[in-house]
Amino acid sequence: MHRTPPLLLNTDAIELWPAALLRARSSTDARLLAQAQWVLRRKHDGRYLAAVLPRGVHSLVTHLPREPGVDLALATLDTRRAALEAQWLPMAGLQARLAQLGLDAARYAADSGLRLEAEPALLHYAGRDRFHRPLWLRRPAAQAWRRLRLHAAREGIALDAISGYRSHAYQLGIFERKLARGLTVAQILTVNAAPGFSEHHGGHALDIGTPGDAPAEESFEGTPAFAWLQAHAGAHGFHLSYPRDNPHGIVYEPWHWCWKPAGG
Structure with missing residues (x-):
């Protein structure tokens, strides 16, 4: 059944x-x-x-x-599932989260070129990540991830997920932990988008790795898994979000891929 x-x-x-x-x-x-x-x-x-x-x-x-x-x-x-599929959460509390970091949403958006990302009201289980945590994505991204991973496995390439959906609150927590370690907001913004602006919020983005390689490190670029993704990820709707010298001020992230609908 x-x-x-x-x-x-x-x-x-x-x-x-x-x-x-x-x-x-x-x-x-x-x-x-x-x-x-x-x-x-x-x-x-x-x-x-x-x-x-x-x-x-x-x-x-x-x-x-x-x-x-x-x-x-x-x-x-x-609430009926079909209704939740079409809903996105309001972002009423986002400015308060950004204010904790001394950021203004409009100014940050203009400076970074990143767009606000609402959280979906419904997310689908897409298996587990490398750390055995449930992996949540929007339904089309979850389906595409399963197809991508199966395609890779058939060609001898092992892919695993490092992380998927993250809430605005979780993103703020990342900043708070790094600030506690002595980093500045400006330093953190080179590796993490501000709360509300990460592609992970929308449930379409994945950090992808391969077993045996350190998670979310530039060394992923030198793996057969990354070469395979460059050749085949686009056919499954996934695209590299932060290539070298990207206009958003984010460091090169060969591990960060986002699913986008055709024509989107």
Whole structure:
């Protein structure tokens, strides 16, 4: 019998994950995840907030109703999948995230030439990445990634995903961690797009690697996998986003590929 791939339901503050794909962090988590259908996961820190069980919602935090976005997240469960496929999340909180970094959306867009990327309301499971994390993409990108990887495997080339979809909140977390290590915002912007401007937000971009090669390093350029991608990725709709001397101020990223619809 054909089994529908798992879905990620996305809201501004909370993601709803299929419980079977999440890792238990305690014995209590394990018991709940074994019974749950969905888990509400806070986006900015990954905290599990509640488990949706056949008998109702089980809170994993105190004062669950006070958590921003809980009502919207639970209401999303009742939304038809076809409606979610066509929806993108509002970007009302983005300027506040950029302000934390001393950035202005309009000025950054003009300086970098990058466009704002909304988050999709629905993402599709595309297997697991190199680190055994669930890989989420928009449906056409997920289908294209499976075809691309199978094509490569048939020709003796092993490809793996380093990362796929990332939320605005997760992107801000990348900046916060690097700032804590002593980097400046200007230094970080040479290797990471500002929150709201990464192609990963839209669910169409992948960081691709090959087993045995360091993830997200320029050394990937010298692998047979990269040569194969240069020859064949375009036929599957994937294109290199940041070649050498790109106009966006981003360092050369031979690992970063984005799926684009024909004519898009």
